[in-house]
Amino acid sequence: MKTSALLINCYKDPADERFSPYHEWVSTQFDVTTVHCMSLESAEISQDAIITTGSTHMLTREPISESFRRLCLETTKPFLGLCYGHQALASSWGAKVVHKKFMERDEVIRLEKSDVLLQDLGLFFTAFESHAEHVVRNGNLKKHFEILAYSDSCKVEVIRHHERPLWGVQFHPEKSEVVGKQLLTNFSRIVSDL
Numbered sequence: 001m002k003t004s005a006l007l008i009n010c011y012k013d014p015a016d017e018r019f020s021p022y023h024e025w026v027s028t029q030f031d032v033t034t035v036h037c038m039s040l041e042s043a044e045i046s047q048d049a050i051i052t053t054g055s056t057h058m059l060t061r062e063p064i065s066e067s068f069r070r071l072c073l074e075t076t077k078p079f080l081g082l083c084y085g086h087q088a089l090a091s092s093w094g095a096k097v098v099h100k101k102f103m104e105r106d107e108v109i110r111l112e113k114s115d116v117l118l119q120d121l122g123l124f125f126t127a128f129e130s131h132a133e134h135v136v137r138n139g140n141l142k143k144h145f146e147i148l149a150y151s152d153s154c155k156v157e158v159i160r161h162h163e164r165p166l167w168g169v170q171f172h173p174e175k176s177e178v179v180g181k182q183l184l185t186n187f188s189r190i191v192s193d194l
Contacts, residue, residue: 004047005030010055025174029188040067043074052085060099078165086168095141102132127171
């Protein structure tokens with residue numbers, strides 16, 4: 001039996017066509033319930049895990065909703081933030097997010113520390129990137145998170161909270177084929193083992 005995941009759609013328009021690839025990707029490993037980020041009412045969720053999508057929102061221009069921020073801070077469920085979700089997770093815990101030039105391409109991601117989420121991906125792998133904002137590598141981030149991977153364009157590609165099962169990845173695993181499948185398999189195993 002599949003474990004369950006709450007998939008949080010962070011796009012401005014709940015019907016944004018960019019949401020579909022996330023749902024297709026997550027549903028290969030989880031029974032999926034979806035919710036739009038602006039419809040979150042509580043940090044308490046019944047699903048086994050939480051996965052958040054990318055977004056057209058920019059954290060440097062508009063803050064995340066209070067309920068989404070509370071979820072990032074309060075949940076003890078396994079959490080996987082993708083792109084915007086990664087930035088929102090880090091920002092909720094006090095890390096800085098900056099706006100840079102928009103990039104959209106495959107990027108080589110290099111491991112800095114091994115982790116169960118990145119198991120079987122090797123010391124480096126290629127993943128798809130599409131973003132204009134980046135989490136800053138500084139003391140505020142390191143106070144709460146381990147930096148697990150980086151790239152030439154982004155010094156904070158993957159993070160893991162020091163005490164809770166909270167991860168963020170800057171790249172888009174739902175568009176990264178074999179790498180994305182392995183990452184989701186690893187996350188599914190984390191959820192099942194808890």
